[in-house]
Amino acid sequence: ATPTSIMVGTGRAAELGVLFRKGDALQTLAEAKVVAFDKTGTLTLGRPTLTTLHLAPGFDRAETLAAIAAAEAQSEHPIARSIETAALDEGLTLPPVKAFKAIPGHGLSASVGGQDLLVGTARLMHDHAIDTAPFADTLADLTAKGETPIFAAMDGRLSALLSVSDPIKDTARDTIRALHESGLQTALITGDTAATAQAVATALGIDHVEAEVLPGDKRDTIARLQDTHGATAFVGDGINDAPALAQADIGIAMGTGTDVAIESADVVLVSGNPANVLTALHVSRRTLRNIR
Ligand code: ADP
Ligand code: MG
Numbered sequence: 001a002t003p004t005s006i007m008v009g010t011g012r013a014a015e016l017g018v019l020f021r022k023g024d025a026l027q028t029l030a031e032a033k034v035v036a037f038d039k040t041g042t043l044t045l046g047r048p049t050l051t052t053l054h055l056a057p058g059f060d061r062a063e064t065l066a067a068i069a070a071a072e073a074q075s076e077h078p079i080a081r082s083i084e085t086a087a088l089d090e091g092l093t094l095p096p097v098k099a100f101k102a103i104p105g106h107g108l109s110a111s112v113g114g115q116d117l118l119v120g121t122a123r124l125m126h127d128h129a130i131d132t133a134p135f136a137d138t139l140a141d142l143t144a145k146g147e148t149p150i151f152a153a154m155d156g157r158l159s160a161l162l163s164v165s166d167p168i169k170d171t172a173r174d175t176i177r178a179l180h181e182s183g184l185q186t187a188l189i190t191g192d193t194a195a196t197a198q199a200v201a202t203a204l205g206i207d208h209v210e211a212e213v214l215p216g217d218k219r220d221t222i223a224r225l226q227d228t229h230g231a232t233a234f235v236g237d238g239i240n241d242a243p244a245l246a247q248a249d250i251g252i253a254m255g256t257g258t259d260v261a262i263e264s265a266d267v268v269l270v271s272g273n274p275a276n277v278l279t280a281l282h283v284s285r286r287t288l289r290n291i292r
Helices: 003-015 023-029 061-072 078-089 122-127 133-144 172-181 194-204 215-229 239-247 259-264 276-291
Strands: 018-020 034-038 049-055 097-103 107-112 115-120 148-154 157-165 185-189 208-210 232-236 250-254 267-269
Touching (some): 003 276, 023 276, 061 097, 078 157, 172 185, 172 276, 185 194, 215 239, 232 239, 239 259, 267 276
Antiparallel strands (some): 049 157, 107 115
């Protein structure tokens, strides 16, 4: 494309809420074969709420929720906020917490009331030889709804299964369909449980699912998509999306996301609306067509 046509395209996109931070991106996006999306905060609102708390036999509801919420109060994960808020809304008093440790991509460990508390994924429980089988049916039900399961254990005994729901943005489904109609493939990349990720992908019609991806592995997942499909765009919002945004042929950050994500991106969608991925694609394709 000529410098003039790129300037015109960049200006047009900016009026529509799409900031191309580099002229190259306008040209590269037109050649994209696949658009990969982060889930939480990109396709979903990123404001999870606690929907249910299932207790293992012998555990008291208020005591169990208060202990988990107390530990989550020390965590910066959006899931942590939903659990802390739910406990405080119920008027629970959060007990003191010692030895809090975040376990990135898995959850947390802490000491509450002299007991060792573990909160997070099924994999985290299995790594500590805690059997999650008693909750197998509940787990299947809640993941099928696209909700995220959070297990808790006290002193090595399974105590609760919590379910967290994060609604899908209302433009997400139409955006995926329009990308397919434009000849692109789509992918979902998330740290969330496979069954939950699959339910969300199915609801949205997304082609490929990469779930239970650890924070440090998102970049490699993008590299694999590039090897398999060719030019890859990645849309994300979080701190742990930054390496993947840099690795992608076109990194697209939600303007509502973290500064680190925005700084790593080639394109910023100011309002955080996934539909603006299409705006970016259309301006890009039109700019290249004009000059050929
Ligand atoms: P994502 O941002 O895609 O959810 P993360 O790598 O941050 O990915 O987390 C992966 C999974 O680890 C979450 O879906 C959740 O199950 C679990 N997890 C992470 N942090 C916490 C936490 N503070 N409390 C409970 N579960 C957590
Ligand atoms: Mg996110």
